[in-house]
Amino acid sequence: MASLALPLAAVGEVGEGFIQERTGQVCQQKPSHLFCWDWARENIDRYGTPTLQQLELVAISVVLGFIVAFGLALLAHRRRWLRPPLLAGTGVLYAIPSISFFLLLLPITGRSRETAIIALSAYTLQIIFRNVTVGLDNVPASAKDSARGMGMTERQVLWRVEIPLATPEIVGGLRIATVSTIAIATLAVFVHAGGLGTQIYGEANLHFPTSILISIVIVMVMAFFFDAILLTIQYFATPWRRARAS
């Protein structure tokens, strides 16, 4: 029988002393109550650094993942036979649970920010790669023919016709990758890479719903914010779509 490694007895029955220590004079009601506004108001600044850490992890990972996946997708666009192995390879990276990926890297990069960034960017590869290839596939052959007819080289066709026309799918992939990574970066706490996970898992937050809730809300607001930004970028990057709609 597997014995539990964590002090699970503490989950559920919250120590009286702990709650008082965490809440000071402001929250003397029941330890079990869901959210303590007074505590939140007094302690909101402790979420600043973890939020910035999380942002940093996500930004680096998504940019890195995008560069690699975009490059691979362009490669697979030119050499079709590369596509199945690349799709399968990124699929394997995508399927490996992030927390497991983090820890598989321990012997190589240790518990560090690098570990979190490698695992997080590996996770985005499949999503971005698939969307870029689908986007490039969906470009009408007639558009490419017209471009060639106008005397464009293959390189010009790619950068001036195919990629712009594939923008909706490319940004779509970027949105999914960004939102997912924002949520998953919470797990970076397990490799001591900071982030909002520290306010959920770290110290004794596990038994303190207020801190968990604040962290969840920050993560979700961050996700929606970046989703909206990317959507706006897409809107301005594809003026012809608006022309058609109006």
Added chain:
Amino acid sequence: MTVATPLFASFGGAIEFIFTPQTSNVTGGDTVGGIDQVLELALAQLEVTVLALALALLIALPAGLFFGHRGKGELVAVGLGNAGRAIPELGLIALMAAVIGVGLFNLTVALAILGIPPILVNTFVGIREVDRSTVQAARGMGMTELEIVRKVEAPMAVTSIFTGIRTATIGIVATATIAPLAGVATLGEFILGENVYGSNGVLAGAIVVAVLALVLEFSLAGLQRVLTSKGLKLKPA
């Protein structure tokens, strides 16, 4: 080649941990690891994954088929999908454990919550993308609405539906790793319990979780192949 030796040693130690029970070098005296314990925890993780996936399917699949067929609720479905992706799984499990309590049932519900959005959205989108003229043709042949869903729309949406199910499964099995936080012993025991199982245990847990996830992924890919109708496979890719 300075890296090679500790690297091999780490993974070697982890592999040994998986197959042979050993005395914990952290707590001293406790016997940890071994294939029996690994299998027991892996099965527990598989069990809670399957339970949660079944619950998510039970809710999300009919809902996706219904709303997709009716063509209503697009905004809700897509919004739910986006919101679902933004939920930090660590936060959800921790909140569930702290507020509602620990145990298999609560954990299953929490994991199912993570699994519902991808299945619902992909089913909805898959059904919506079925050519309307195909559906009209089926209607003209005298099929009832239920038959249209079952015989026309669902088979044509299999790829999309399975994308949803696979995404959900990946999310659920990954999150089941932190189930010990909710009082259910899974492979996360090794990962979260370095103070009992040592660094070999942590790495061993990570290896077995990855293997388990990949086995599930490949099984679902195989199942998808079997369930895709022959006629659709002929379609040039």
